Amino acid sequence: MIDLFQCSPETGRSLSVVTERPDFPVLLVDDDVVFRELALLFLQEEGYVVEAVADAYEAQIRIQERHYPLILCDWMMPEMNGLELCSRLRRCSEPYHYIILLTSKNDEDEIVTGLNAGADDYIVKGGRKSELLARLDCGVRILIQQRLLEQQKQEILQQAQRDPLTGAYNRGYLTQTLVCELKRAQRYQLPTSVLLADIDFFKSVNDRYGHLGGDEALKAFLQVLLQNIRVNIDWVCRYGGEEFVIVLPNTEHKQALLVAEKLRAAVRAMTIQFENTTIQLTASFGLATYPDDLTCNKSDDVSCDQSDLDESPLDNLLKLADDRLYRSKQNGRNKVTGR
Template identity: 45%
Template structure:
């Protein structure tokens, strides 16, 4: 595998997959680290589950490879702890173990592992499992981006790109509740464009759309960023 294969697109830029290896045996840990680095992954290692969890919480790892039997915190506890976190991005967990019974497999998956490898580890098999992990992570992140875009579009006016009436109706009660709880003041300004129908009648709807967009941008550029917001209430009316 070349280095370019072990990358993902983040905000339109290629970024190497970061892998956390949690393994108490120093020889196995070092072998895994070297194998993954040669395959183009960025790797960090820990000698037990507790140290691994601390690294996981401090960093952003796409994939975690964890041994099952470890001191202080075993692989199942590590999996459960990782899954208990509210992750913005999903992390794929591969569990390594000498256990090979169906009951053990089920226990590992129920604890939060995505995949399972029985020791001794065959390098080609591990790389193949990592390829699968990258495909699944790629699909998950593509779906997440689409959902974020759908959520954005659902509250955005398609013409002016400010918030729409649905957002206004949803957010105004929340703003009123916030002021009632914490005190302070709340101001709402309703603006419209006088004689806007004349613009459409005389110059056409395309010109009218341009006027609405320019007016919305003017409003948005002159409110406090991160504090105030602008919504198209309907037609040529804005709030």
């Protein structure tokens, strides 16, 4: 059988500098069954996880089912050629595919055409095995750097959105995300409830246990909140000091009252071990619900100018929750106040 790749005459075997090959699956797209099978076996022997298909249409189906960071694609194929597949994949920005064109073309203008179509690299069929591996490994190195950059981007984003002490979302995230939450609620006519929680007598905690004890109390308080709300639906941010905002999407006022009472009871029941002592907390809550509470309600000391409410539902919702939190404090703390 014809060997479609030549071995390196210097070593007699392929050259490899990357050990991460199994983490970067390869999709091989080629209508030549002999080339496809030989290339598949060779790449698998070299440690790559490879799937092979015979045409670009089947490749598109496989790509929808699974992400292939590396794609080896023949240029000349019936119906849809490799250039068209490259162009289609590049119209979808995420996730990124490192595409190497397999071609018998070696004309400079044609190579430029292939790269302009979206290919990252090319290799002429009939070349050495070591060259194929080197080009694939080059793609792996680039993809590794891309992953590292994405991780760093996410870390920077986390730092920008999170409170450094507790890990809760910060006020900037609240302002940005709650606006989107309320717009979604308005579009789909869904309720959104907001709880404003404040640890009772937190200054006394700091005075008695020091700021390290206060920090432990804040972190423990957040964990209790998170343990008693819906995962990946509800979310918590640190509003300032010992105040936290709990956002409950698609939650009516009565349901939110039940959640608030559950949170209040959980805070009251928890114990925090700090050094050789135990810290216990209570918290007060104020509840407001969009859109029902953003109307004139004479029972609350809130402005009933409807035009103002329409202009800033976020500010008005938080103000109403804050006023109701204040009433919880006035009524003895360790309470929930809604309508």
